[in-house]
Amino acid sequence: MLDIWFPQDCVGCGQPPSLICESCRKRQILRPRTVTRTGLPVGLAVTDYAGFSQQLVHAFKLTGSHRLAQELGRQMASHLQNAMRNNGTDASPAPTATGVILVPAPSRKAANRNRGYQPATLLAKEVARFLRAAGTPARVQACLELHASVLDQSQLTAAQREQNLLGKVRCNPADLQVPTGWKVVLLDDIVTTGATLRGMTEALVSEGCQPETFLTFAETL
Numbered sequence: 361m362l363d364i365w366f367p368q369d370c371v372g373c374g375q376p377p378s379l380i381c382e383s384c385r386k387r388q389i390l391r392p393r394t395v396t397r398t399g400l401p402v403g404l405a406v407t408d409y410a411g412f413s414q415q416l417v418h419a420f421k422l423t424g425s426h427r428l429a430q431e432l433g434r435q436m437a438s439h440l441q442n443a444m445r446n447n448g449t450d451a452s453p454a455p456t457a458t459g460v461i462l463v464p465a466p467s468r469k470a471a472n473r474n475r476g477y478q479p480a481t482l483l484a485k486e487v488a489r490f491l492r493a494a495g496t497p498a499r500v501q502a503c504l505e506l507h508a509s510v511l512d513q514s515q516l517t518a519a520q521r522e523q524n525l526l527g528k529v530r531c532n533p534a535d536l537q538v539p540t541g542w543k544v545v546l547l548d549d550i551v552t553t554g555a556t557l558r559g560m561t562e563a564l565v566s567e568g569c570q571p572e573t574f575l576t577f578a579e580t581l
């Protein structure tokens with residue numbers, strides 16, 4: 361959002377003229393992997409939450425920049441497509457789909473109001489765009505929302521995060537329509553304890569929808 365009004369200093373080194381300079385791009389080390397978290401199907405992350413990747417996510421969440429959403433979304437779509445291609449290998453989730461429904465992680469309404477955008481939905485739209493461009497039908501269905509009592513997760517312990525989200529993710533069934541044969545993929549920028557993704561799964565399962573996998577940009581350990 362508003363990319364053209366902000367100075368295009370690199371999010372990694374702070375130097376102009378571009379948002380992602382060549383030397384920072386070169387030092388970004390991607391480590392695509394599968395991710396296992398209790399109570400969730402095998403998921404995917406593009407890399408660690410560290411170094412330039414961490415700076416990218418941080419800058420994206422702070423600004424909602426379309427250019428940064430594209431950068432993250434491209435890498436996420438590419439990882440999901442590789443995983444789908446590797447269908448049948450032990451380590452990979454296998455959404456062997458005619459199409460993919462991306463369900464973005466909800467964030468707190470107060471945070472959405474303050475920012476003026478919802479980060480996971482922006483990312484999901486970019487991922488869907490890249491998937492469609494590569495020939496995989498994909499749609500975003502932002503059908504989940506958080507109860508008003510949910511607190512900001514960032515300062516909470518793992519146990520507190522779980523408690524914070526327990527029963528607090530709600531699915532609006534009118535916004536969830538999965539065509540026959542399509543697979544549902546949960547999407548968030550970062551996976552930490554998996555509490556948000558478990559809350560999302562619980563809400564979808566209560567509507568009779570079982571997610572196939574989850575797709576994130578970065579994994580924190």
Ligand SMILES: [Zn+2]
Pocket residue numbers: 370371372373374375380381382383384385
């Ligand atoms: Zn740079």
